[in-house]
Structure formats: C-alpha cells, structure tokens
Amino acid sequence: MSEQPVGRSGERVVVQLYVVIVALAGVMGFVLGNIRPSDLEPELFGVIALPPTPLGVAIYGLVTVGLGLGVLLALVVYISRHTDDDGQRERQ
Incomplete structure (x- = not known):
C-alpha cells in the first residue's frame, strides 16, 4: 500500500500567510506607536485621522x-x- 503525501491546500497556505503578514503589520504599528515619533499623524485613506497612540x-x-x-x-x-489551466476563461 502506498500512502498519499500529506500536504496543505495552496489557498489555505496563502490565506494563513496573509493573516500572519497583517498581524505583523499591526504589531509593528503598535511598536511604532510606542516609540512616538514627533511627526506621526496616521490617517486612513487620507481622510480618517487616527490618534498617534500605539492602538x-x-x-x-x-x-x-x-x-x-x-x-x-x-x-x-x-x-x-x-x-482554465491553459489560461483561457471558463464558459459558464
């Protein structure tokens, strides 16, 4: 009997990597907020002003x-x- 290789779905790995990167961005933002540079003025999309606190x-x-x-x-x-695998759009 041959065993099938155990692996992960490519999509699942990419989503897990996405979550790790986004979490890392949050942690780095928190660290940067603790350092408190003098000219720190975060604005979401250039419209929503956020406080220059760690959070x-x-x-x-x-x-x-x-x-x-x-x-x-x-x-x-x-x-x-x-x-498709050939790079052509599927017809549905």
Whole structure:
C-alpha cells in the first residue's frame, strides 16, 4: 500500500500567510506607536485621522496592509477560479 503525501491546500497556505503578514503589520504599528515619533499623524485613506497612540497606529497598519493585500489576494483567487489551466476563461 502506498500512502498519499500529506500536504496543505495552496489557498489555505496563502490565506494563513496573509493573516500572519497583517498581524505583523499591526504589531509593528503598535511598536511604532510606542516609540512616538514627533511627526506621526496616521490617517486612513487620507481622510480618517487616527490618534498617534500605539492602538491608533496598530489599527492604521492592520487596515492599510490588510486592505491592500486583501484586494490583491481576492483578485488572485477570483482569477484562479475563473480560468482554465491553459489560461483561457471558463464558459459558464
């Protein structure tokens, strides 16, 4: 009897990596907020002003990196699900 190799789904690994990167951005934002540079003024999308506190900078990091990578990840997932292996669109 041959055993099948144990592995992870590629999509699952990418999503786990996404979560780790977004969490790391939040942690780095918190650290940067604790350092408190004098010119730190986080603004989400250039509109929503956040306080220059550790929590405010962590939220800024989480949202900006999460949204930026999330849009790209969603685009990759959408394209991968709607194309054939040959690179042609599926007809549904």
